Amino acid sequence: MPAEPCEYGLSLLHTSTGVAEPFPKPSWMTKPLPEVSEHLLLGKPGRKHRIPRRDIYLLLIELLCLVVGVLVGFYSRFAIFLGQINQLIAVGFLLAVMSICLEGLVLRTAVIHTASRSGATIQDLDALMRKDPLASKVHAAYRCLLVCLFALPLLLSIGYKSFTGGESTMKFDNSDGFFGFSSTPGKQRIGDGLSLLPDIYVPFWIDPALNQTYGFNMYVAADNKTAAILDSPFPSYLTSLQSDLSEGENLVLSATVNATVSEMVNPTDAERNSDEYWESVQDEFGHQMTVNGGDTGGANNALWAGMSGGFLTNFSVMYFSAWNTTSNETFVSEAIRTEQTRRMARGKWLISSKNITLVEADLIDEGQANQELIQQNALGLQEMFSTFLGEYDWHNRAGVFDFPYPALGENGEPRYSQNVNTVPALAAAMAWARITSLDTIDRSPGSPLPSSGLRTHTGYDKVAQDIQMVKIVPTLRRLPLLVLILVANPLLAIICVVVKALFLYKSPIGDEFNIVSLFAAVEGSDLSVVRGASISGELTRRVAVAFNVKQEPQRAGDPGRTDRLIMTLDTGSGKDG
Structure with a gap:
């Protein structure tokens, strides 16, 4: 109911x-x-x-x-x-x-x-x-x-x-760019090259490797005898690109630029054992064999750079040597010969809102640029850097000799032996540091040292079509x-x-x-x-x-x-x- x-x-x-x-x-x-x-x-x-x-x-x-x-x-x-x-x-x-x-x-x-x-x-x-x-x-x-x-x-x-x-990429609309000899933003016109040299060379010196890029402009080739310093985006151009980036975003910039290249071309055995060859080298550089630095406990080092013709303005060839007399070594027996040229290279930079890094580089065969900055330029590399060769001793990365040499390891090699040849990178970095300091267009136009002709070769425009840019944004x-x-x-x-x-x-x-x-x-x-x-x-x-x-x-x-x-x-x- x-x-x-x-x-x-x-x-x-x-x-x-x-x-x-x-x-x-x-x-x-x-x-x-x-x-x-x-x-x-x-x-x-x-x-x-x-x-x-x-x-x-x-x-x-x-x-x-x-x-x-x-x-x-x-x-x-x-x-x-x-x-x-x-x-x-x-x-x-x-x-x-x-x-x-x-x-x-x-x-x-x-x-x-x-x-x-x-x-x-x-x-x-x-x-x-x-x-x-x-x-x-x-x-x-x-x-x-x-x-x-x-x-x-x-x-x-x-x-x-x-x-x-994760990340997502898209083509970035870019404008004309300016490239050349320049340090990173904020480091222009500091000294005459001594400060700029370690800025680009020390990252390589700490961890040498082949076929590797370092910092924002150094490339060490795989052949273990060639290194290059690429012309990089100028600070004004770089900062304009960075201003468009938010935190975490990156730009990948690719362009063909000029590069300062150093290649190790050692004397042949016949040349190394020829007195006539070394006499002609002395005449070219205006040095006597006795004019060499060091001789501390038998340790010596020397840099011959700047051939005498034309008031020491040709730096296309340099000689580096580090030897120890207690081991019966001489300047001649240990001399390393490098040749410096301006060549063309393809570079790829990773640019963030606060940094720039060279991530890929490739030298272009037969790609020659104007050589005046190397062959007709009073750089004074020997006077500026020869005193500091011991700091970057390519024989002994300990920095000083344990007399006569560091103790041998298990394989009979010196304790601090370095398989990667560091001399080409050092030579290219020296030339780049001095040119960047003395001849860059950032230098006051009233300065008497750089000529207007040399200054025009230290920086150049590239049209937007010759610059490829990809924007990388952090995403899921x-x-x-x-x-x-x-x-x-x-x-x-x-x-x-x-x-x-x-x-x-x-x-x-x-x-x-x-x-x-x-x-x-x-x-x-x-x-x-x-x-x-x-x-x-x-x-x-x-x-x-x-x-x-x-x-x-x-x-x-x-x-x-x-x-x-x-x-x-x-x-x-x-x-x-």
Whole structure:
């Protein structure tokens, strides 16, 4: 028998003075209603759809977020426009939106499922409608579902953040550039070359290697006898490029430029053993064999640079020697001959907002540049650098001799022996340092030392077409796992819609089921089983719930038949659902 219609009311206890107590206790009173008039029936009938319109909207939002997420993560132009930080923000926002949409779909699917299975309990409904995985007496499957529903967004939010460290590239629109002899910004016109020499040579001296670039302009070839100092972007041009870069962004600049090249071309055995050869060399350089530096404990070193013709202006040939008389060595026996030229080279620089590094270089065969800076220039290399040869001793990287030589190692080699020939790089660096200091266009035009003719060869314009630039922006890494993270929510949403449409359509309840539906469907006689739980919300056992559809008489104004959903609770004493 259906319960007699009742009216529920809430009354508050008042004091005798008529003022309400601070914490009034609610009490429920009921009185029978003889009949329920038509105008008091507030329930609005509805119909159940196989695929509710709300599901379509949510699924479209999921798919839209997926498309936007793929574009943000994998389309280079979007990735570069946003940058890595904004990519993370965008992907995080999209995942949050998709998680919200998925949560509603999953919970409604689970609630509908409870009505279609036997053994479902009021506790299952309560936990699903409150999204509470810690609720008591809940079926393990529903509890696991709620835990997964909470864990999935957390795992996805952690997962997508692990894809930092990628990069995207795009062609960079550049203008004409200026290249030549110049140090990095802020180091122009400091001294006369002594400061510039270690600036570019020491990185190589610390860790010599072949076929390797060092700093912003040095290249050591693979043949172990050639080194080059490339003309680099001028500071004004470099700073203009760096001003367009944000933190973490880089430019890769490629261009064909001139280079100061030094190549080791040692005397042949016949020349080395010929007195006539060395007499002619003495005449060329204006030196006597006795004019050599050092002789400290037998250790000597010497640099012959600047041939006498034309007031010591030709530095195309230089001789380096480091010898020890205690080992029966002489200048002649240890002399190394280098030839300096200006050649063409292809260079590639990596430019950040605060730095510039030469990353690739290649000398062009038969590519000769103007030689005046080397052959018609009073550089004074010998006077400037010969005193400091011991600092960069190519025989002994310890810097001083252990007399007569360092102790031999296991293989019979000197302890500090160096397999990489460091002399060509030293010769090229010396010439570059002096030309950069004396002849650069950064020097005051009123200075008497550099001629206007030489100055024109120390810097030159290159048109934009001859300069290739690629911008590198830090972005998320484009890995398949990132797609899986983006697809997870939409895929689960599609599964929910399909399950509801194909397998749960005949369930007594639908997507619109809520607390109001629960009150409208419950039979009054069933409420006694939950008596006493109004404050705690807890029941001592699982209470099974069942849903049935009952045909109702047609109401006035309704176009068709109305079915009423009836929910009944198990009132069996001590029975565990």
